[in-house]
Amino acid sequence: MSTGGGADKSGGGGGGAVKTPSDFLKSIRGRPVVVKLNSGVDYRGILACLDGYMNIAMEQTEEYVNGQLKNKYGDAFIRGNNVLYISTSKRTLTDDA
Amino acid sequence: SDQRPRLRSGMSGRKETVLDLAKFVDKGVQVKLTGGRQVTGTLKGYDQLLNLVLDEAVEFEREQDDPLKLSGKTRQLGLIVCRGTAVMLVSPTDGTDEIANPFQSDGA
Numbered sequence: 001m002s003t004g005g006g007a008d009k010s011g012g013g014g015g016g017a018v019k020t021p022s023d024f025l026k027s028i029r030g031r032p033v034v035v036k037l038n039s040g041v042d043y044r045g046i047l048a049c050l051d052g053y054m055n056i057a058m059e060q061t062e063e064y065v066n067g068q069l070k071n072k073y074g075d076a077f078i079r080g081n082n083v084l085y086i087s088t089s090k091r092t093l094t095d096d097a
Numbered sequence: 098s099d100q101r102p103r104l105r106s107g108m109s110g111r112k113e114t115v116l117d118l119a120k121f122v123d124k125g126v127q128v129k130l131t132g133g134r135q136v137t138g139t140l141k142g143y144d145q146l147l148n149l150v151l152d153e154a155v156e157f158e159r160e161q162d163d164p165l166k167l168s169g170k171t172r173q174l175g176l177i178v179c180r181g182t183a184v185m186l187v188s189p190t191d192g193t194d195e196i197a198n199p200f201q202s203d204g205a
Contacts, residue, residue, distance in 0.1 A: 037185060039131070055147075057117075061188070073188040077118070079147055082131065082185045 025050060025086070033058075034087045035078060041065050043076065047086075054080030118143045118187070125190035126151070130183045133164040137190060138177070146181035 028047055035043045035056060045061035061076040062069055118140065127137040128149060138151030154174040157167050 039133070039185070043186075075189055077187040079181070079184045079186070081182070 025054075028086065028088050031088055036084045036087070037078070037082045038084050039082070043078065045073075045076065048075075050086075051080070054083050054086075056080065056083065056086070118149075121187075121189055127188050127190055128179055128184060129186040130179065131185055132183070133159055135159075135167070136174070136177070136179065138174075141176075144181070147184045147187075148181040149179040149184065149187070150176070151179060152176050 029049060031047055032044070033047045035058070037043070042064040043058060043061055044064065045058040048057040048059050050056045056078040058076045058078065059074070061073040063071040063073070121140050122142070124140060125137060126140045126149075127135065128151070129135050135157045136151065136154050137157070138154035140149060141152050142150035152175070154177045156172040156174055158170040158172060160168045
């Protein structure tokens with residue numbers, strides 16, 4: 001018996017709908033995000049796009065080391081293997097279209 | 098049965114990568130590498146693994162005691178290959194360039 005992968009597609013506002021990590025990643029495109037790398041450095045900016053390897057393209061990127069702003073990049077590409085996590089300021093995903 | 102991870106099958110079916118470095122060929126880029134090294138140079142080539150070819154490359158050396166702090170000293174490296182697995186971050190040195198964003202959303 002296979003769990004329905006199709007359920008993810010139909011699940012919109014329905015109660016009990018499961019959000020996969022893939023849905024989360026799609027939902028945060030174009031939003032301000034915080035990306036923490038394995039090295040502990042944080043990058044804050046607008047998430048332009050990302051792919052299945054979690055490679056990331058960001059705009060208006062700021063680099064924080066130990067909480068201090070160190071650099072600014074108009075554009076930045078981060079290779080996915082370095083990513084520890086991606087975070088948004090939103091607490092829930094209920095406002096997603 | 099074990100299904101393949103959806104993230105990969107859903108998002109990387111095409112061989113194109115999200116990092117469109119074609120726009121930065123023959124332009125200045127800065128590259129951060131794992132372990133803290135930092136290099137700038139003119140991007141001459143790249144591949145899907147993010148191996149990079151940089152010309153007129155300059156390495157910015159770090160303080161002995163603090164690997165996150167640049168010492169201000171530089172090393173001229175010339176023509177180099179940055180191995181993709183070591184690449185953490187790539188950024189154009191000219192920060193004003195704007196990329197055409199195919200995923201642009203109205204809410205941005």
